[in-house]
Amino acid sequence: MKFFVIGDVTVDHLYHLDHLPAPGEELAPTRATMKPGGAGGTISVTLARLGHTVTLAARVGDDPFAEYALQSVRESGVSQGAIQQDPEHLTSTITVMQTKGGQRAMISDGAANRQLDPAKLKKKDIEGSDALIVSAYSLTEGPQRDYTLKAIETARGAKKPVPVFIDLGTGAVNKVGTDLIGNVSGADYLTLNQHELLALTNTASISAALAQLGAAGARRVVVKVGKMGSIVWTPTETELVDAIKPEGKVVDSTGAGDTFTAAFAHAVLTGQPLAQAARTANAAGALAATRVGAQARPITLADLEAALAR
Structure with missing residues (x-):
């Protein structure tokens, strides 16, 4: 299968802490690492490792971090034909602070990614794909938003329509709020976690939130609910899909x-x-959390088969 992915590539600075710092407090982490990350990078790398042909649309700076941000992308064989280099803005970075209890705080800079130039989008790349996958961070602001909307329009208007998957992100929902519904509800498949669902719809329950998305035109929604697994919703049915327990200890939920x-x-x-x-998907997400770093755990078809068999 051929996938076209639009999303960020970043350098992730990961700090594992006993607790999140209070204002003015200085902490020493129990572990500190730097890894390639970003939703676009992680999605594309995962698909390539599963044997698919993948093109990633992202933008990096002309700086030392660019090579590192794209390290796993290159190693996994993802096409870089739609990767752009920005002469003025830095490669995006994210600082993630995470505790053993699951608390997390993040500092992110969209930087070069938000400058993705829509004039460089090649419609044939979208029309020749089997699916378009979009990280909702790409819909928040700047030229990257215009690029992404143009790509979605191309996918829908193709002679053979290309299915569109949109994945929400906490930062994207926090930045745009309920206004994001108009851009994501028309996706063929919408994935998001429970917090993002409630924030996106400004509701207090999953059922009310899903009803609102349905009224807005959503067709297929998958809600990630952590240790409970995920909820699959369509206008005619709702089903809780149990979580898959990974072989190995959960050490980092990044990515x-x-x-x-x-x-x-x-x-x-x-x-x-x-x-x-x-x-x-439950199995893949669980496996990813057994290594530190969004792209650190290579997941193959054999890995998925083994996890599902358990």
Whole structure:
């Protein structure tokens, strides 16, 4: 299968702490690492490792971090034909602070990614793909938003329409709020976590939030609900899909949601029914959390088969 992915590539600075710092407090981390990350990078790398042909649209700076941000992208064989270099803005970075109890705080800079030039989008790349996958961070602001909207319009208007997967992100929802509904509800498949769902719809319950998305035109929604697994919703049915317990200790959830989305798209396009595709995605997300770093745990078809068999 051929996928076209639009999303950020970043350098992630990961700090594991006993607790999140209070204002003015200085802490020593129990572990500190630097890894390639970003939703676009992680989704594309995961798909490539699962055997697909992937093109990633992202933008990096003309700086030392660019090479590192794209390290896993290059190693996994993702096409860089739609990667742009920005002469003025730096490669995006994210600082992630995470505790053993699951608390997390992040500092992110969209930087070069937000400058993705829509004039460089090649419609044939979208029309020749089997699916378009979009990280909602790409819909927040700047030229990258224009690029992404143009790509979605191209996918929908293609002679053979290209299915569109959109994955939400907490930062994207916090920045745009309920106004984001108009851009994402028309996706063929929408994936997001529970917090993002409630914030996106400004509701207090999952059922009310899903009803609102349905009224806005959503067709297929998958809600990631952590240790409970995921919820698959369509206008005619709702199903809770149990979590898959990974072989190995969960050490870092960075990128697990992006890995989930990639595996879900893989499963859908290889013919799995919606609930089974969500189960496959549950397994992939759980496996990703057993290594430090969004792209550190290579996930193969054999890995998924073994996890699902358990």
